[in-house]
Structure formats: structure tokens, C-alpha cells
Amino acid sequence: MAVNGQIVMIKGTRDGLILHLNDQCSFESIIHELEQKLSVNGVDHDEPMIRVTIRIGKRYLSGQQQETLKEIVREKQRLVVEAIESEVMTKKEALAWKENTEVTPIVKTIRSGQVFEVRGDMLLIGDVNPGGQVMATGNIFIMGRLRGVAHAGTQGDEQAIIAASYMKPNQLRIADQLSRAPDYESEGVYMECGFVDEVKGSIRIESLQEVTRRRPDLASFERRMLNG
Structure with missing residues (x-):
């Protein structure tokens, strides 16, 4: 009935x-x-x-x-x-969702010529040296210096963000958007994040506080870390 x-x-x-x-x-x-x-x-x-x-x-x-x-x-x-x-997930879809929302912690320095890629979010405790590259289908959080290449949202997620304790990248990529290092000499910036500006259609770099305003759903990141 x-x-x-x-x-x-x-x-x-x-x-x-x-x-x-x-x-x-x-x-x-x-x-x-x-x-x-x-x-x-x-x-x-x-x-x-x-x-x-x-x-x-x-x-x-x-x-x-x-x-x-x-x-x-x-x-x-x-x-x-x-x-x-449908509001129902198949087992295959649930496993794929779990894989793409998990946080992978990494403790190492990514050196020149090295490429490190994960599914879901990446939490790197260490530096990305010039010539090194990190990639994730989700967000990238770096507790260290980002001086190489970071590519978040590799499967097309333009809502992904890249955050680092020190931001002076050779290149930032979010989904298909690309932001190269400035042509002029720069000292780099501390505690910054990069995201796609929906109005301009390009990558912007702002203070780390911008993360909570643009991505309030990342509160689940904290819960996943505590429960993990």
C-alpha cells in the first residue's frame, strides 16, 4: 500500500x-x-x-x-x-565512497622527482620539495612546506582544496584548473589554502581561515581523524 x-x-x-x-x-x-x-x-x-x-x-x-x-x-x-x-548505495558504491573520503596520513619528505598519489584526502606531515609532486582525489593538507606541485581533486572535484603551513608551490592544480608559480620572486606565505574561485573560474590563494567558510563540511575531517 x-x-x-x-x-x-x-x-x-x-x-x-x-x-x-x-x-x-x-x-x-x-x-x-x-x-x-x-x-x-x-x-x-x-x-x-x-x-x-x-x-x-x-x-x-x-x-x-x-x-x-x-x-x-x-x-x-x-x-x-x-x-x-536513489538514497540507497550498493556495496560497491559504499566502498568507493569510503575509499574516496578516507584520510591517508603520510610522514615523509617528497623529494625532487618523486610523485605520491592517494585516493581520498591526503594529510602530509613533511615537505614537498621543488620537483616533487603530491596528488589526491580529495583534499590535500600539508603540515610543512609546499614548494613542489600539488594536485587535488584529480578526478574532477573542483570543491577540493590545498592547504599548507608554508605555500610557495611550483604549481597548484585543482581538478582541471591550473595555477603556476608567479614569475616574480616571492617569499611564500604561511598557513594558506588554495581553492577554485567559482566566479573567476581560477585558483585563488587565501588565508587558512577561508577553509572553514568555504568548506564547512570539512568538520567531518576532524571526526574521521578522531575515529580513525
Whole structure:
């Protein structure tokens, strides 16, 4: 039985349609009502393509079940499924999430010619010398001097940050954004962080206090370290 008698709810937005599917009823009930509602809410051939997002709540769907939903939606002209969103993770997804959010502590000096790469966040206690390079899919925190190359968000995460006790890098990279060392002689700066400025679309370097304002979610970093 569906909660409040609603099995399929269709909501229109300026970006397209959102289909909310009840996660307390059988998959067969969803298919039956979805076919009925889409038949009633037909789309004219002359209308532009409408993007559809399907939200399935706390329900797991197999690949075949997802294809079944997509086929029913595709039967209606001018509708295309853009995404199926679920609040449930598969074991594989959960392990990948865990791997990408773990903090890897490293105690060493990264010397010229050395490259050190981790999944998730990197906590380096030591220096990155000129010619050395550190890379992480998440954030990079360096308790030491950054004078080489640091690349955070290597898989495209533009929200990643790079923080160091002393910042005078040869190069900073966050996702696909690149910031080279200044052409003029610089003394470097203490306790700074680099992040992608969403307005300018380039990497900015600001005081370390900027981290808590831009990334309040990093409070979980402290909890992971304490629980680890």
C-alpha cells in the first residue's frame, strides 16, 4: 500500500519533470501507475524534448528494473530520462565512497622527482620539495612546506582544496584548473589554502581561515581523524 495513496507523483520544473516514486510499494504497482499517469499526461510531438529525473527514494533497483522505467518513459514522445536518483548505495558504491573520503596520513619528505598519489584526502606531515609532486582525489593538507606541485581533486572535484603551513608551490592544480608559480620572486606565505574561485573560474590563494567558510563540511575531517 502506498503512503497517502500516492505511488507516482509528477512535478514540473523549469528544467523538466521530476517523477517521485513511492518506495513503500511493489515495483509492479509503480509500473502500472506510471504507465497510466504518463498516458494521461501525454506530450505533443511539436513540443521540445523534456528531461525527466526519476527519484526512487530508499529503494534499490536492479539494472533491468532501471531499464524498464526508462523504456516506459521513452515510449512517450519528447521525454528523455536524464537521471535516476536513489538514497540507497550498493556495496560497491559504499566502498568507493569510503575509499574516496578516507584520510591517508603520510610522514615523509617528497623529494625532487618523486610523485605520491592517494585516493581520498591526503594529510602530509613533511615537505614537498621543488620537483616533487603530491596528488589526491580529495583534499590535500600539508603540515610543512609546499614548494613542489600539488594536485587535488584529480578526478574532477573542483570543491577540493590545498592547504599548507608554508605555500610557495611550483604549481597548484585543482581538478582541471591550473595555477603556476608567479614569475616574480616571492617569499611564500604561511598557513594558506588554495581553492577554485567559482566566479573567476581560477585558483585563488587565501588565508587558512577561508577553509572553514568555504568548506564547512570539512568538520567531518576532524571526526574521521578522531575515529580513525
